[in-house]
Amino acid sequence: xxxxxxxxxxxxxxxxxxxxxxxxxxxxxxxxxxxxxxxxxxxxxxxxxxxxxxxxxxxxxxxxxxxxxxxxxxxxxxxxxxxxxxxxxxxxxxxxxxxxxxxxxxxxxxxxxxxxxxxxxxxxxxxxxxxxxxxxxxxxxxxxxxxxxxxxxxxxxxxxxxxxxxxxxxxxxxxxxxxxxxxxxxxxxxxxxxxxxxxxxxxxxxxxxxxxxxxxxxxxxxxxxxxxxxxxxxxxxxxxxxxxxxxxxxxxxxxxxxxxxxxxxxxxxxxxxxxxxxxxxxxxxxxxxxxxxxxxxxxxxxxxxxxxxxxxxxxxxxxxxxxxxxxxxxxxxxxxxxxxxxxxxxxxxxxxxxxxxxxxxxxxxxxxxxxxxxxxxxxxxxxxxxxxxxxxxxxxxxxxxxxxxxxxxxxxxxxxxxxxxxxxxxxxxxxxxxxxxxxxxxxxxxxxxxxxxxxxxxxxxxxxxxxxxxxxxxxxxxxxxxxxxxxxxxxxxxxxxxxxxxxxxxx
Amino acid sequence: xxxxxxxxxxxxxxxxxxxxxxxxxxxxxxxxxxxxxxxxxxxxxxxxxxxxxxxxxxxxxxxxxxxxxxxxxxxxxxxxxxxxxxxxxxxxxxxxxxxxxxxxxxxxxxxxxxxxxxxxxxxxxxxxxxxxxxxxxxxxxxxxxxxxxxxxxxxxxxxxxxxxxxxxxxxxxxxxxxxxxxxxxxxxxxxxxxxxxxxxxxxxxxxxxxxxxxxxxxxxxxxxxxxxxxxxxxxxxxxxxxxxxxxxxxxxxxxxxxxxxxxxxxxxxxxxxxxxxxxxxxxxxxxxxxxxxxxxxxxxxxxxxxxxxxxxxxxxxxxxxxxxxxxxxxxxxxxxxxxxxxxxxxxxxxxxxxxxxxxxxxxxx
Numbered sequence: 001x002x003x004x005x006x007x008x009x010x011x012x013x014x015x016x017x018x019x020x021x022x023x024x025x026x027x028x029x030x031x032x033x034x035x036x037x038x039x040x041x042x043x044x045x046x047x048x049x050x051x052x053x054x055x056x057x058x059x060x061x062x063x064x065x066x067x068x069x070x071x072x073x074x075x076x077x078x079x080x081x082x083x084x085x086x087x088x089x090x091x092x093x094x095x096x097x098x099x100x101x102x103x104x105x106x107x108x109x110x111x112x113x114x115x116x117x118x119x120x121x122x123x124x125x126x127x128x129x130x131x132x133x134x135x136x137x138x139x140x141x142x143x144x145x146x147x148x149x150x151x152x153x154x155x156x157x158x159x160x161x162x163x164x165x166x167x168x169x170x171x172x173x174x175x176x177x178x179x180x181x182x183x184x185x186x187x188x189x190x191x192x193x194x195x196x197x198x199x200x201x202x203x204x205x206x207x208x209x210x211x212x213x214x215x216x217x218x219x220x221x222x223x224x225x226x227x228x229x230x231x232x233x234x235x236x237x238x239x240x241x242x243x244x245x246x247x248x249x250x251x252x253x254x255x256x257x258x259x260x261x262x263x264x265x266x267x268x269x270x271x272x273x274x275x276x277x278x279x280x281x282x283x284x285x286x287x288x289x290x291x292x293x294x295x296x297x298x299x300x301x302x303x304x305x306x307x308x309x310x311x312x313x314x315x316x317x318x319x320x321x322x323x324x325x326x327x328x329x330x331x332x333x334x335x336x337x338x339x340x341x342x343x344x345x346x347x348x349x350x351x352x353x354x355x356x357x358x359x360x361x362x363x364x365x366x367x368x369x370x371x372x373x374x375x376x377x378x379x380x381x382x383x384x385x386x387x388x389x390x391x392x393x394x395x396x397x398x399x400x401x402x403x404x405x406x407x408x409x410x411x412x413x414x415x416x417x418x419x420x421x422x423x424x425x426x427x428x429x430x431x432x433x434x435x436x437x438x439x440x441x442x443x444x445x446x447x448x449x450x451x452x453x454x455x456x457x458x459x460x461x462x463x464x465x466x467x468x469x470x471x472x473x474x475x476x477x478x479x480x481x482x483x484x485x486x487x488x489x490x491x492x493x494x495x496x497x498x499x500x501x502x503x504x505x506x507x
Numbered sequence: 508x509x510x511x512x513x514x515x516x517x518x519x520x521x522x523x524x525x526x527x528x529x530x531x532x533x534x535x536x537x538x539x540x541x542x543x544x545x546x547x548x549x550x551x552x553x554x555x556x557x558x559x560x561x562x563x564x565x566x567x568x569x570x571x572x573x574x575x576x577x578x579x580x581x582x583x584x585x586x587x588x589x590x591x592x593x594x595x596x597x598x599x600x601x602x603x604x605x606x607x608x609x610x611x612x613x614x615x616x617x618x619x620x621x622x623x624x625x626x627x628x629x630x631x632x633x634x635x636x637x638x639x640x641x642x643x644x645x646x647x648x649x650x651x652x653x654x655x656x657x658x659x660x661x662x663x664x665x666x667x668x669x670x671x672x673x674x675x676x677x678x679x680x681x682x683x684x685x686x687x688x689x690x691x692x693x694x695x696x697x698x699x700x701x702x703x704x705x706x707x708x709x710x711x712x713x714x715x716x717x718x719x720x721x722x723x724x725x726x727x728x729x730x731x732x733x734x735x736x737x738x739x740x741x742x743x744x745x746x747x748x749x750x751x752x753x754x755x756x757x758x759x760x761x762x763x764x765x766x767x768x769x770x771x772x773x774x775x776x777x778x779x780x781x782x783x784x785x786x787x788x789x790x791x792x793x794x795x796x797x798x799x800x801x802x803x804x805x806x807x808x809x810x811x812x813x814x815x816x817x818x819x820x821x822x823x824x825x826x827x828x829x830x831x832x833x834x835x836x837x838x839x840x841x842x843x844x845x846x847x848x849x850x851x852x853x854x855x856x857x858x859x860x861x862x863x864x865x866x867x868x869x870x871x872x
Contacts, residue, residue: 014867305750306752307749307750329752329754330749330752330753330754331752332749332750332751332752333751333752333753334752335752336752342750344750346746349744349746349747350746350747350749350750351747351750352747353739353740353743353744353747354743354744355743355744356739356740356743360736363736364740364747364750364751365750365751365752367733367736367737367751368733373733376732377727377731377732378731378732378733378736380731
């Protein structure tokens with residue numbers, strides 16, 4: 001066996017009564033790309049935080065290059081050659097690439113000297129790893145893919161031999177992801193070790209040499225990538241047989257429910273967030289909106305759900321013009337009354353109140369429903385009953401209506417929101433990122449429910465940054481880029497490559 | 508990156524406040540030792556002054572009544588995510604409402620004047636809170652800043668009114684004339700006497716029962732009605748409130764009015780229950796103590812009842828103590844109050860980490 005870069009033996013971590021990491025042992029060979037996969041809450045992030053010094057393990061040992069080490073904080077980790085690329089970049093937008101890279105690693109008093117020395121060093125790194133980043137560019141003006149490369153450069157500049165990447169492709173187009181993988185390949189060729197945390201099985205199969213699979217805080221498999229398939233990994237992650245294939249019958253679209261015409265949105269600085277967007281949505285079909293995050297999809301959902309006013313254009317819903325609708329209540333409430341349900345993109349910040357008990361979140365947005373009032377007060381029994389019904393119909397775990405929503409996993413939170421919105425029997429369902437941060441078992445379930453809703457003749461508008469999800473669910477796909485519709489095509493004819501090009505605005 | 512709390516719920520709810528209180532008393536004891544008094548004896552005197560004899564209890568409960576109202580006022584705003592520092596000013600203005608009704612209408616029978624005075628107190632308290640609420644909701648002016656400013660405005664306004672307009676003709680003290688007896692809220696010892704029970708004379712009056720009722724109503728409104736549901740949603744997560752179609756600005760404004768009305772009722776306890784006239788100093792910091800009461804009571808009616816009782820006892824016991832021990836001045840009592848606020852409010856989580864470690868040791872065994 002090759003030399004080991006990292007070896008963990010019997011690592012345990014508790015948070016109160018929660019055993020977040022149970023007896024974790026695994027080894028990563030030097031100069032390899034090692035994947036760590038697992039559902040949300042499986043303990044991947046905790047494990048990486050221990051490696052990077054944010055948390056201390058309660059027991060167990062860590063060996064780096066054969067030597068036992070204690071990593072007390074992230075400074076320690078950096079000094080020992082561990083670099084981390086976070087999912088949310090830690091960059092100062094108004095600084096140049098060079099300034100960002102030197103930040104926190106300046107030498108001496110004079111910044112100018114540090115910068116000059118850094119510039120030379122950077123040029124070598126840039127050349128060796130084919131990163132192609134302009135050191136004088138302002139970070140805020142770079143694309144997401146480039147910003148990520150700046151993060152990688154930052155880690156390399158600090159002398160990282162082991163690079164941890166946390167869900168690196170979550171914000172990238174397929175083409176950008178391919179670029180990243182090419183760079184990771186180069187890093188590996190130069191003898192660096194890469195730890196890739198992800199929940200995307202395809203990536204793991206494409207680029208890793210070995211995979212560690214985690215479930216419920218434990219390691220359930222250490223496998224060589226070449227010897228396993230997608231289904232094997234999925235089964236390991238979930239702990240049971242998973243059906244990744246969705247039964248999709250051909251759609252039978254009925255009358256038009258939603259007609260969006262020339263919709264535009266300009267923000268206070270004059271930036272066009274939505275630019276002349278038009279499409280229609282009919283009963284019994286799912287229209288998927290594909291695009292890299294931040295290309296106007298969120299704003300579109302906000303306008304359609306009444307949370308934001310459009311600057312221009314029209315939205316007709318069952319013949320009613322929504323943009324000029326007169327109501328004495330906020331638009332979001334008025335739209336909901338008309339039969340538009342909304343599963344928001346940012347589940348934990350919009351879709352529910354984390355500090356509420358689940359039964360309280362089960363009525364969010366429907367708190368005026370006469371069925372749950374009893375004179376001036378709530379009919380608490382009816383609310384709890386309703387929540388219990390949601391919990392049993394959607395298999396929410398643990399089945400406790402009084403537990404605080406924030407304590408549930410992402411998938412179970414999403415199930416409560418979905419149950420609530422489906423229960424209102426909407427005609428139009430707006431869904432943003434239905435499975436972001438949701439474990440595979442729940443994804444399967446959520447996709448089935450959405451498909452059932454479509455088969456029951458509802459109109460569904462699905463916004464997702466996961467291409468696989470868009471392709472699996474949609475009947476028609478609309479691609480958005482920079483606030484515009486850059487393409488519309490039937491799902492049956494769409495391929496990931498074609499969508500990727502449209503998402504990048506290359507067509 | 509904050510780690511999830513490792514403490515069981517009961518420890519957070521009960522053990523921590525008690526420990527905080529104990530720490531505050533400990534530091535107070537140190538100060539008392541420094542000025543050459545015996546802290547244990549002082550504590551005994553204080554407890555005895557607050558609960559040791561019927562009159563003491565009466566005074567304690569009288570102070571408790573006002574603190575319940577101002578504590579609830581702070582809690583009401585807090586649940587909507589607002590920090591209302593303006594209880595003092597709102598109570599002041601509410602006192603004006605009570606006074607105007609009484610000065611103008613106290614020839615009428617009590618069953619007319621008293622309800623009118625109650626309404627006036629709530630209306631003016633609410634009106635004084637409405638303006639900061641409106642500015643917060645529509646203009647984004649920070650509620651903490653505006654409510655503090657409004658305390659000063661209220662104070663200046665009342666000084667002018669009392670010195671120039673409402674003062675009793677021919678008098679030198681800035682106070683109104685005595686209200687007619689019909690407008691007085693019955694004292695508890697009077698009510699008890701009707702039932703044949705003899706109680707000592709204290710300012711404790713029927714407003715105390717109104718305060719208890721307010722605690723129950725507060726619970727029902729905030730936790731069991733859709734109005735309170737919207738209030739708490741706005742307070743905990745404004746984005747979710749917008750998603751749910753709640754009129755956020757309106758909720759904020761109404762919450763402030765509710766808060767101001769509650770603070771206003773404290774003026775009723777003082778004016779109609781005890782002094783029966785308005786003077787310059789009748790608010791006496793009660794509005795500010797409400798902040799501490801709400802903080803310590805975790806903004807829950809039951810907690811507010813307990814912490815209002817604590818501060819009531821501190822006020823009464825402290826007064827008794829300063830009679831017995833001239834070295835312990837009124838300022839010492841304020842110092843103790845301040846320490847309690849410091850430990851229970853600002854240093855709320857002081858003992859969390861050591862406690863969590865202790866629990867971990869215990870569970871390991």
